[in-house]
Amino acid sequence: MAPDHVDVLIVGAGLSGIGAACQLRRRCPDKTYAVLEARDAIGGTWDLFRYPGVRSDSDMFTLGYSFAPWQAPKAIADGATILDYLRRVADEHDVTRHIRLRHRVVRAEWDSRQARWTVQVHRDDTADTFTLTCSFLYACTGYYRYDAGHTPHFAGQERFAGRIVHPQHWPADLDHSGRQVVVIGSGATAVTLVPALARHAAQVTMLQRSPTYVLALPAHDALADALRRRLPPRLAYLLVRAKNVLLVTVNYQLSRRAPGLVRRLLRRGVARRLPAGYDVDRHFTPRYDPWDQRLCVDPDGTLFAALADGRASVVTDTIDRFTERGIRLVSGAHLPADVVVTATGLDLLALGGMTLRVDGVDVDLAQTVAYKGTMLSGVPNFALTLGYTNASWTLKADLVAEYVCRLLRHLDRTGTQVATPLAPPDDRRAPLIGLTSGYVRRGVASLPRQGHRAPWRLHQNYLRDLLLLRHGRLTDPGVRFTRADSAQRRSVDA
Template sequence: MPAPASSPGQRTGHTDFDLIIVGAGIAGINAAYRFQTGTSRQKSSYAIFEARDAVGGTWDLFRYPGIRSDSDIFTFAFEWNAWPKKGTMASGAEIRAYINESAQKTGIYDNIRFRHKIVAANWESEHSRWAITATVPGTGGGGGGGGGGDAQLKVYYSQFMYLATGYYDYETPLSTTIPGIENFQGKVLHPQFWPKDLDYTDKDVVIIGSGATAVTMVPSMTDKAKHVTMLQRSPTYIFPLPQHGTLAQIVLFLFPRPVSHLILRTGWILQLVLMIQLCRYFPGIVRRVIRHENVKRLPAEVPWDPHFNPRYNPWEQRLCASQDGDIFAALSAGKASVVTDTISAVTEESIRLSSGTVLHPDMIVTATGLRLSFAGGMDVTVDGQHVDQSKQFLWKGTMLQDIPNLFFTIGFENASWTLGCDCAARLTVRVIEQLRDKGLEVAVPRMSASDQKTMVPRPLFSLKATYLDKVNEQLPKGGSGVWAPRTNYPVDLWKSTYGDIETNLEMS
């Protein structure tokens, strides 16, 4: 661990940037756009520090077969750059290219510092600035931001810091407890670290998991694999999503791209809000609709129960979208199957299930979740004192309690991630502008003594899922009032754009 990123007395008052954004994924690029277009000062300076050597974040890292958006692309894409294609869902490669193009056309790309991995950030109260330690490429050209080769440590100073790091650990996969998995003699793969050009032609593949990754991979791998089996402990709601809906195609035909993008984006937002309310108040009706859509696509030999009949109501966990119902098509074609059971043991050549069934895969894919990491794994301190973010409340879904000039990006659990990121970016710009208008430098969310005694902690994510339980253990807490988590995009957008930003925010 490097020494704390602090140099009291050195370069007093100096800052290299007004704002350092951590991460050049979709959240970081959006934050940069909002900052460079929303701040009034002519020479506002910012930089995006990206540990990897390309933009895209998750979409640059994940390369498993079939990777795509798990929601409609019109709400996932930036509001300020219309999605250029016609389909409802988009592949990982398309999203990666879109993020790169968005950064290039707006000049954001020139402000990205690749292979700059932040390892520590210390707030210096004496100088009202963040001292940020990063590993950067050495002058010899052989190193990378991850500390290999001749990479070196360097300290940067910034008045504000914006965390657009998501909550996935990009370097270490989730350790999955599967009895005997170490005995298996075939390949065991994790989607997060999919080998380039892996050949699975004519292989029997078992994908362990039932979430969005598994639902995506199963039909995508059937083009080459001999057979693909989705092995799940319990099922997930899967809803077929048309890739080229009739109404969407009419809108795209009638209106120029920016207008059609706005119409479709608004339509999907309203549809999502309606869907969530229906699931909340009429879960039985929604369940029957999903069952109907599933059953009419399933082959006769694959029953809906137990394979597609979850033990919970819709939206207690997030629904999985299946592009044009492709997973059902794979089942109907006999190229894929689904098994609902628990693993008793993995042997050298098989997976033995509790029911007595034995599977004989050539390859096992563990699509069972992702390892989590807050703030990209950096050590965050205030005047040298470690910050335990899990003990802090989150102010308006964007700033950490008692931490100066630090902004945090978190999306919605029940909508496209980008929507929540945009709320955070808009609010960040408003806070910075408010400080400048008042001739002040520091903003710190504070909770009153009475609120500290009575505030009931709430998880930022309320959906019932094992991986979200682990996320909530590491993330800041929600509460009520200005500390409430984001739950409704139209409401949160209004609050971020026009709402009060002074309650419980101390400025100096």
């Protein structure tokens, strides 16, 4: 059981939660804490996803923690190697023993008179429900729903004689060797699955309604390999990390400012890897601009290699209905299939499904405004981690954890106990996530909003956030610091 009260309660033991706990131990060693994880293992995404070829879509020099150098050979790593890294980091920073598995946070209620959260927790292993309290609540749950992926219903799928599987719950007994496989989807999961399945399947078809931008990158970082031979590991890691941050930033900014140029460059890169005459425009040139949705990374061009040698193919069409032996398309074509993989995306779920209540009033997340991308207007002593959509998740998670530690130290230093973000003075609001991807459109209305200027606006820019979260002032018009005594709740100037 977790202790009855802790200074900081972290919800989630994935990439963000483990990093938050490590940063807390490093920067606020006097604070007590616990980490609650709803699943039966740590690792979050990297323990959940077990489909063939599962890997990172970001380089591990930025997806790894700033304080724990990535030492494995590949820069774009497989899921098992990432999970080993997370477990090792948790052990090395003495975090593992503070993690409570199968502890699902159901509800959290803030009481201003006591300046603390009362958190209701359900233990999935014993079916018991209990409460504990904390002074600061830190949600590291991500924004995906973990118990189920997005799976639309297709006409006639009940007639299909083969197997239909979703990558989020890959069956351990599925043998695709020598079979016809159709992967529905065009996102990162599909781009990962197709070449992995093509190693043993008779044929793999990626069936997409519309194409996605795909960028082939080396799985190994040549500069990292060279620097590791000449420099101390930590210095080499930080240099490569800085280089990759700069490249990602330049890529995104160039895509926003000169989308036509980036579109042509991406198309040229695809065309070089595919046979002459391949219909690149139909299958790999989206209607939207680069970074309106995330770019997909193809390490070492394995997807393009599978397409070039005929082990895999891409069909851009719309499903009419499933048949007993495959999928009928609107064009009239029929795709034979023994196995259909619905890589159709994920669903959003804010805060892992837990609800918040402040002084007896339920918090409607959609009515809150994110402050510095990590706290919510009107919600005291609470932070959440939302990683970048245009770079690695951990770059932002690291900065958020540093900011939370700075905030906790500031409260101690000033003799205050409560930090409450305030909504921006104007009414201009925008969605928290600016992508046009399907999973965003389906669920973004349930998430907090953002304002139109700092500190309420998310810029999806690591360098700007570095200044804001690591070096920016802790006191500004966007947050109020108060003492715990409700009878004397007065703002305190730093």
